[in-house]
Amino acid sequence: RAIYEKWGNAYGSATAIRNDKPFDTSGLDASMFGVQIIYPKELGLSAARNGVDFSSLFLSLGFFIILSAVLLMLVPLSEMMYVRRNEIALFSALGYPKKRITGILWRESAPVVLVSSLIGIVVGLLYTWLILVLLGSLWKGATHTGGFVLFPNVDSILTGFVAGIVISLVLLRVAIVRALRNHALNRKIRNNPICRKLCVAFAFTLATIFSVYWAAANAISLFVVAGVLLIITAACWGNYVVSHRGAAQSGPFHIPKLIWANLYANKKRVLLSFFTLTVGVFIVFSVGLNRRGFTDNAQLASGTGGYSLWCESSVPMYHNIATQAGRDKLALSDLPENTRVIQIARYSADDASCLNLNKVSQPTVLGVDMDLLKTADFEMERSMYPIGESVFEAVQTATDSIYPVLIDETVLMWGLMLNLGDTISYENGTGKKVYLQLAGTLKSSIFQGNVLMDKRLFSEIWNEITGSEIALFKVNEQETEKTKRLLEQALNEYGVRVTTTAQRLKEFNSVTDAYLNIFLTLGGLGLLLGIMSFIIVVRKDFVSRREQISLLHSLGFTHKRIEKLLVKENRIVPLCAIVTGVLGSLTGVVSGLLNVSVWIWLTTLLLTALLIVCVIGLVRFKI
Known part of the structure; x- marks a missing residue:
């Protein structure tokens, strides 16, 4: 009785339960008592192992580098076959079959391919080490960490080594067989019908137009x-x-006809040089034009919604800043009269922005007034709703206990690696599971790394969260800095951090810029291979045409006129390659051209002009 009176309460008097038989606890679960068991080590290791993988991007860009290297390898092959034509003819006269001649020439190339592949492995490891050093120093914005150490994977190295040798030897074998076939036909140029080439050109033109239309309607990528x-x-x-x-035809002789005839006679080398240089220009300009500007407010509108300041507090704010009473409570009476505010509730979870390269399963959820968000300048990328239906209105209604949410497009693709319509599970305040459905995506915005849902639906799930930890402020550009200082002083007790939305957007894109720098170095390598290919073609062409040049001298052509002829002829291909590469890169990034800053456009124009001047000077110097 004394114990009952001393220890009893409204919930009962028992302080322990004893039984002579063991209890069966198999049906009990920690979640029944509101306890959530988390294994931090396992979660951390899983997040690190399944982090954002950029290998596919490096492989796709590396494909163009490999293509440029292969084309560069094939460029001097035709010249080698021409120089050794007498040796090949001697082999044939001695009774060597074509297959044996092919084997001799092919085995000659094997040591070169082997040594080049070994050198390529060493250079590749050095390049990877250099990239890791830069990621830990100059390009630290991509990872926000340092201390990277190179651990070569033997399996990957062997795979690349063997694949490079096999590809090189197979392509060399095919090229040698085709060259010997042409030699057996006394180097007779096969005159494929012109109409067939015209039909192929028209077919690819239609395919290009269709791909542009299809990309605009379905997938920007x-x-x-x-x-x-x-x-x-x-x-x-x-x-x-x-x-x-350039084909043989009757009519009066003139210099342009001779230029086109020479290009036609060396058409294979011309096309190889064109492709190699075009691919290099395409990579460099495509990467450069993907850089975004952060100074033009018109370009920032879709990412910031037109709002100027991002205010984030450690302690929730329970007053409505949109009202005068709320401003008085928070000592914000001096805010400009035309200030617009969006206050946002937050359920803290993982950061799914590009600043976190680990795998994220539950991003932070923000409760936003969708009616206010609708009036902002944020732009939708895509949604699961029919065309014409307002996404901001559709996500305000839950169906079958599944809550629709919005998310940044880059987070959906790279951070979560999910698709529209997929769901993410969370637990509410009582431990009950709820599901958020990814119903739409925003273009790159200041909300990157978070999931957005309607504030009313947010309160249904987490009704214990009543204050706001994030606020967006829209003021005139001239008053931005003054408002920022006011917020930092007035809300100091809330542990507030105030940044401009432009700066926040720039931090997110610092990761993209760092990887673009890496891709730009690879693109520069591709452009270097293209220039080397062009130099080889010009030099070999000049050496192989000494007899033709002597013939022109004997026909009365002056040295100056011959030089002018060769310069005009060798300028056509590189200039066309530069123009084609630039146009191809513009087509590849057409969806983001409006986001390219003026300085990047000026840099592009200057680089194009510099390439053209270099080509003109290089041709004249070599000739």
């Missing part, structure tokens, strides 16, 4: 495919023009 198709289309039209204007 397909614009890159359209850019590649544009390069192929330009090559097909170039093949047709060279064949049409």
Whole structure:
């Protein structure tokens, strides 16, 4: 009785339960008592292992580098076959079959391929080490950490080594067989019907137009495919023009006809040089044009919604800043009269922005007034709702206990690696599971890393969260800095951090810029391979045409006129390659051209002009 009176309460008097038989606890679960068991180590390791993987991007860009290297390898092969034509003829006269001649020439190339592959492994490891050093220092914005150490994967190295050797030897074998076949035909140029080349050019033109239309209607990423198709289309039209204007035909002799005839006679080398240089220009300009500007407010509107300041507090604010009474309570009476405010509730979870490269399963959820968000300048990328239906209104209604939410497009693709319509599970305040459905995506915005849901639906799930930890302020540009200082002083007790929305957006894109720098170095390598290919073609062409030059001298052509002829002839291909590469890159990034800053446009124009001047000077110097 004394114990009952001393220890009893409204819930009962028992302080323990004893039984002579063991209890069966198999049906009990920690969640029944509101307890959530988390294994931090396992979650951390899983997040690190399944983090954002950029290997596919590096492989896709590396494909163009490999293509440029292969084309560069094939460029001097035809010249080698021409120089050794007498040796090949001697082998044939001695009774060597074509297969044996092919084997001799092919085995000669094997040591070169082997040594080059070994050197490539060493250079690749050095390049990777250099990238890691830069990621920990100059490009630290991509990872926000340092201390990277290179751990070479033997399996990956062997795979790349073997694949490189196999690809090189197979392509060399095919090229040698085709070269010997042409030699057996006494180097007779096969005159494929002009109409066939014209039909192929028209077919690729239609394919390019269709790909642009399809990309605009369905997937913006397909614009890159359209850019590649544009390069192929330009090559097909170039093949047709060279064949049409350079083929043997009756009529008076003139210099332009001789230029086109020379291009037609060396059409294979011309096309190889064109593709190699075009691919390099395409990569460099595509990467450069993907950079975004952060100074033009018109360009920032879709990412900031037109709001100027992002205010984030450690302690929730329970007063409505949109009202005068709320401003008085928070000592914000001096805010400009035309200030617009959106206060946002937050359920803290994981950061799914590009600043966190680990795998995220539950992003932070923000409760936003969708009616206010609708009036802002944020732009939708895509949604699961029918065309014409307002997404901001549709996400205000839950169906079958599934709550629709919005998310940043980059977070959906790279952070969560999910698709529209997928769901993410959370637990509410009572431990009950709820599901948030990814119903739409925003273009790159200041909400990156968070899930947005209607504030009313947010309160249904987490009714214990009543204050707001985030607020957006829209003021005139001239009053931005003054308002920022006022917020930092007045809300100091709330642990507030105030940044401009432009700065926040720039921090998110610092990761993109860092990787663009890496891709730009690879693109520069591709452009270097293209320039080397062009130099080899010009030099080899000049050496192989000494007899033709002597013939022109004997026909009365002056040295100056011959030099002018060669300069004009060798300028056509690189200039067309530069123009095609630039146009292809513009097509590949057409969806984001409006976001390219003026300085990037000026840099692009200057780089194009510099390439053209370098080509003109290089041709004249080599000739």
